[in-house]
Amino acid sequence: MWCRGPRLSTYQCSFKPRKAATTSEKRGGVANAIVGSLCLAFGASLLSFLLGLPIAFALQKEYISRRLAQITRLSLDILWGTPSIVYGAFGFIIMVYLGLRASLLGGIIALTLLMLPIMVRSIDEVIRMTPPELKEASYAMGATRIETTFKVVLRQALPGMITGVLLAFGRGIGDAASILFTTGYTDYIPRSLFDPVASLPLAVFFQVATPIPEVQQRAYASALILLIIVLLISVVSRLLSHRYSRHIIR
Amino acid sequence: MHWRQIKDRLSAKSMILAVAFANSLVLLVGLGLLIKSIPILEKKSLFHLLLSSNWHPLRGEFGFYPFIVGTLEVTAIAMILAVPVCLLSAIYLSEYAHHRLREIARITVDIMAAIPSVIYGLWGVIVVVPFVCLLGKWLNTPTTGYSLLAGGIILAIMASPIIISVSLEVLRTVPIQAREAALALGTTRWEAIKHVVLRNAFHGILSAVILGFARAFGETIAVLMIVGNVPKVPTSVFDPAYPLPALLANNYGEMMSIPLYNSALLLSALILLLVVSAFNMTAHLTLMRVEKR
Known part of the structure; x- marks a missing residue:
């Protein structure tokens, strides 16, 4: 992919803030999409973590x-x-039922649906590894x-939980299909939950x-940024789980 | 009652509520889609919708046949390409490879699974589509490259991480003693694998393939970007197709003004959900049984 990939100038304009990247304009960057994607993924991670943790606990x-x-x-x-x-x-x-327009909130709801099972199942897998003796002692x-x-x-499961949350985060930030109808697309950085929001996968897609x-080159740049975020x-998650798993009692 | 106990009771109640929510979510999604697709089911029989190939939304004709055939064919091509390669590599990684190589492969496969589908789609546009175009020229079948074959290649790549990782897990659960017993009887390594390991792991591997199939079946964005999106029944692998998920992604949200169209699209989402869920359920039930053993 990279042989046709972004030129240096594309990188520079990636981070030009604010009014930036109309999908049809020749100039501009993708700061709106980067910020939008992060907002969506953080929001949905938080929501699905809050919903998912009790479910994972209850599976004991x-x-x-x-x-x-x-x-x-x-x-x-x-x-x-x-x-x-x-x-x-x-x-x-x-969204239609709740009377919402295409917005950050709508995207977060759709992404939460996507991320919830990933999060719960990965947290559940590590909770199951807790030695029963430890619980019995308690x-x-x-x-x-x-x-x-x-x-x-919770302490035993912490490293695994971090991996699970990050796994879900990675899936969420890269997913395009679930936010295709729910977030809309905009050149601006969202100011509230009810604003439409741009996102990296949709930026690539459009x-x-x-x-x-020039715009196509921006697609390669957006894809590279997205890929770097996901790989990072x-x-x-690998490093963190390796580091924290030292403190686990097996 | 002591405050600690009250806290315990309350938290237990709320957790059970959360579990009820998780369980009802599948039904909720299915039910929501079903209710929204009732208007079209009232007008036309499901049978007619599935087997008619007239797709003229503005005239109120909704035949899903080309889309269903497109989905099935693109998934079938993906499976034909992916399954042999994935199974052989899983067998190699499990039975022959050094454990360090196995770890490296596991990490690679994890990373492959983590790459967003839109990036696979973009890669498909840059690499696979021109490749298929060239192949078409070489075989004297002019094609734009945006075709069933290109979609199948990308789907094969996208489905392979799940097939490899699940079948690797399954192969690793076969006890080492089973292999040793076979080898002690004088079989070669391949004979031991064929008659003992694969026999033991057959159901698990089958469910790995089914999971890969389900993944490929529901994949949207990558396919949408490279499969061409022409609502006709494709006659060769170099023809463009129009799978169900692509149909949904391309048209839903914009065509809200025509209620029946909206309903038809949600019916396609429901079909997608049902098919994929059925496959996933079979696979996971089998895997649960394998795990128990």
Whole structure:
């Protein structure tokens, strides 16, 4: 890809802020898309973490029966495999139902649907690795379930949780189909949750479809930035989990 | 009751609520799409919609046949290309390769899985499409390159990480003693793999392939960028096609003014959801059984 890739000038204008990158204009950068993508991915990560953590905790055998846990895992796996375009369409239905326009919030909702199963399943996998003896020791000291969960299980699961969150973040920031209808596209950096927002994957998608060579070059630049972000996240998650897993009791 | 106990009870209740939410989400998505696609199902029979190839939304004719055939063909090409390569590499990595090479391959596969689909799409536009165009010229079938074959190649690349990683996991669960027993009977390495390892891992590998199939079936953006998007039943691999996800991505959101069109598109989303979920469910149920063993 890089032989045709971005020229230096493309890099320089990537970070020119504010009114920047109309998909049809010859000048301009993609700062709006970078900021937009980060907003979307952070928002959706936060939301799906807050929703997902209780689900992952509940999958322990203290809370629900093994059978229900298996069923929940299965339905989460099915959700994981669901095409993101379906989430996009469903997110759009929700948005229409709530009376929202294409906006940052709509995008966050659609992305949350996409990221929730990834996050829950990866956190669940590491929680399951917690040695039962550790939990039993905690119960023997008279701790309640929630205290054990937060003080023993959470600490054990922390490195895995970081990996899970980053995995979901990486999936979310690169996904185009789920935000295709829900975020809109704009040249500006969003100021509130109800503003439309640009994003890197959609920037690539729209820019490469134009016949203007300058804009197409911007698509390569956007793709490179997106790729770097995703690879960086992958490397960071590997390093972090390696680093923190030293403190785990096996 | 003590405050600590109250906290425990409350948190347990809310967690169970969260689990209920997670379980209802699949149904909720399905139900939402179903309700929205009822208007078109009332007008026309599902059978007719699936088998008619007249796609004229403005005249109110919605035949999904070309799109369904397009999806199936592009996925089938992807599977034909991907499955042999992926299975052989998984077998090699599991049975022959040095463990360091296996680790490196695992990381590579993880990274491949993490790359966003729009980037695969862009790569397809830059590399695969010209390649297919050249191939077409060489074979005397003029083509723009935006074709079934190009889509299939990209989908094969995108589906391979999941096939390789799942089948590698499955192969690693086959106990080493099984291999040793076979080798002790005087089989060669390949015979041991063929008769013992693959036999043991058959169901798991099958579900790995199914997962790859489901992934390829629902893939949207990359396919949309390179498959050509012409709503006709393709006659050769060099013809453009128009898979269901691409149809949805291209038209949904803009055509809200025509209610029946909107409904038809959501029906296509529902079909997509049902097919992919059915495949995923089979695969995961099988994998759960493999895991238990």
